[in-house]
Amino acid sequence: MTLVERSFASLETGLLLLPAAVFLAGWFIVPLAQLLLLSLADPRGAAAPYAELLGNAVYRQIFLNTLVLAFNVTWICVLLAYPTAYLLTRLRGWLLGLAVYCVLIPLWISVLVRTFSWMLILERNGPLNAVLVSLRVLERPASLLFNNTGVVIGMVHVLLPYALLPIYSAMRTVEPRLLLASEGLGATPLMTFRRIYLPLTLPGVAAAATFVFLLALGFFVTPALLGGIHNLTAAMLIDNFVNERLVWPLAAAASFCLLALILVLLLAASRFLQFGQTLVAR
Amino acid sequence: MRPGPSAAGHAVGSAVLAFLFLPVLAVVPASFNNSSFIRLPPQALSLRWYHAFLADPEWLRALGTSVSVAVLATALSVVLGLMTALGLDRAPPRLRASIVALVLSPLIVPVIMTSVALYYVSRFVGLHGTVLGLAMGHTLLCLPFVVINVGVALKGVDPNCQRAAEGLGASPWRVLRTVTLPLILPGLVGGAAFAFVTSFDEVVISIFLSGSQAKTLPVKMWETVRVEITPVAAVASTLLLALTVLVFLAVQIARKSNRMGRSYD
Secondary structure, eight states: OOHHHHHHHHHHHHHHHHHHHHHHIIIIIHHHHHHHHHHHOOTTOTTHHHHHHHHOHHHHHHHHHHHHHHHHHHHHHHHHHHHHHHHHHHOOHHHHHHHHHHHHHHHHSOHHHHHHHHHHHHSTTSHHHHHHHHTTSOSSOOOOSSSHHHHHHHHHHHHHHHHHHHHHHHHHTSOHHHHHHHHHTTOOHHHHIIIIIHHHHHHHHHHHHHHHHHHHHTOOHHHHHHOOTTOOOHHHHHHIIIIISOOHHHHHHHHHHHHHHHHHHHHHHTTTOOHHHHHHHO | OOSSOHHHHHHHHHHHHHHHHGGGGGHHHHHTOOSSSOOSSOSSOOSHHHHHHHHOHHHHHHHHHHHHHHHHHHHHHHHHHHHHHHHHHHSOHHHHHHHHHHHHHHHHSOHHHHHHHHHHHHTTTTOTTSHHHHHHHHHHHHHHHHHHHHHHHHHTSOHHHHHHHHHTTOOHHHHIIIIIHHHHHHHHHHHHHHHHHHHHHOOHHHHHHOTTTOOOHHHHHHHHHHHOOOHHHHHHHHHHHHHHHHHHHHHHHHHHHHHHHHTTO
16 A cells, blocks of 8 residues: 555544544543533532542442442342353254343343333232232232342343353353363263363353443442332432432542442453453344 | 253253243233233233323323434434444554444443433533433443444455455445445344334433433333332333334344345355
8 A cells, every 4th residue: 555545544544433433522521521520629629529428428338238239139140140041052943042032132121111010020919929928938928129129139130131141152162072071081060060161161250240240330220210218329329419419529429439439340350351242242 | 961950050041031031021911901000910901001191292292202312313323333333444453442442431331420421511512301412312322332233244244345346446435335335234234223222212311311301201201100100101111112122023033034145145
C-alpha cells in the first residue's frame, strides 16, 4: 500500500468508528463525569458525600447486605449451574435443542416480567404455598415474598443463565479421551472427576461466579419488587437518594462506591472472563 | 466412564432447566383470570382483563411509547453498530481494543448508575421525558450486542469474496452493498432483534428517563406492580412475553433457513 492509500484507509476506519465514539462519549462518558463532579462538588468539601456514606452505619450495612446477597446468589447459581451444564454436554438432538431453549429464552425475557411471575408464584395464597401445604411440607402458608427468600429465588432465576453459559463452554472443551485414559489407568469415577474434570472446568466456574457476582451487585428491579424493607440493596439506596430524598451528591458518591467495588473485582478476575462468548450466546 | 454420580446430577440438571423455564409462564394463566384479583390457577378463564387493558388509554399510550422507543433504539443501534463493526474489522489492534472497551462499558457499569447520570444530564439538554432520550439511553445497552453479532458475522466472511469484487472493479461502497452486507445479514438481523427486545423490555433507564410524558409499558407496569398485584399487569406481562418469544423464534427460524440455504453451495 502506498502512503496515500494507507492514510485514506485509516481515514475511512476513523470515519466508521467516529459516530459510535461520539455518541458514547456524549451520552455515557460525559454524564458519568458529571456524576463524578456532582459527588466531589459538595459545599462541605470534596470528599464530604463519601465521608457521610462510609461514616453512616445504616449505609454501610446496606452495602454489606448487597455483598452478602450477591455472594449467596452466586454460590447457589454456580451450584445449580454445574450439574445442569454437565447435563447439556450429554444431551444430543432435539433434547439438546429443548434444553438450550430453556436457558436462552429466559435470557431474552424482561427481568420485570420474570420478577412479576415470581410475585404471583410466591404469594401467601399463591400456587407454591398451596403445593407445599398440600404435600404437608408446610403446615400453613409461609412468607416467601417481601423478604430475603423471595429476593434470592428471584435473583437466582434471573442470573442462572449467566452462570450456565461459561461453565457449559468450559465443559465442551474437555477432551473426552482424557477421561477414558484416566478410567483406563484404574481411576474411580469420583477420582476422575476430582483430579481431571473439575480442574479442567474450574476456569468456567470462576468466570461464571465473577459474572453473576458483578451483575448481582447492581441489581435493582428484582430486590425492589420481591424484597421487604430489610432487603435494601446499594442500587435501591441510590434510587432512594435520587427519587425520594433528592440528595444528588450522596447518590453520585454511592454510585461511584458501587462502581469502584465492581472494577476492583473485575480487575482481579479479568483473566477468567470471556465477555464476548457469553454475549454472543444470547 | 462418566465422571461423578451422573444420575443424581442429571436429575438436578433437569429440575434446574424446568426451574428456568416454567415460572416465566405464570403470568399467562394469571392474565386470563376472571376474578378481580389474581388466582393461580384461575378458577375460570376470561378475557376480562384484556378488555380492561385495551380500554385504558394510559396502558395503550405506554404500549405505543414502547414501540416508538424500541424502533428508534433499534435503528440507532443498527446504524452505529454496523459502522462500528466494519471499522473495528480494519482498525489497528490498539484502537480496536479501546473502542471495544468503550462499546462494552455500559454493560459493566451498573445500570442504576447510568440511569442516574442520564437523568441528571437529560434534564439540562431537554431529553428528559422524550422518546429520543429514552431510545438513546436504551441504545447504550443495545449497541454492544449489534457490534458483537456483526463482528462475529464479519469474521466468517471469506476476504477473497471482497477481493474478487474489488478486482472486478467494484467501488468499496458497492462491495459493501452487494457482497459484505448480504453475507453478514444473519448476524445483523440477530443483533437488531436482540436490540429491539432489549429496548422493549428495559426498565431501569426508562424509570429514570421517562418522566410523566413518555412512560413505556415496563415503566407503567413497574409503577402499577409496586402498588398492587393486579391482573392488568399480568396482561401487560403476557404481551411483553409473547412479543419476546415471537421475536426469538423468528430469529431462530431465520438462522435455520439461512443455514439450509447455504448448504447447497
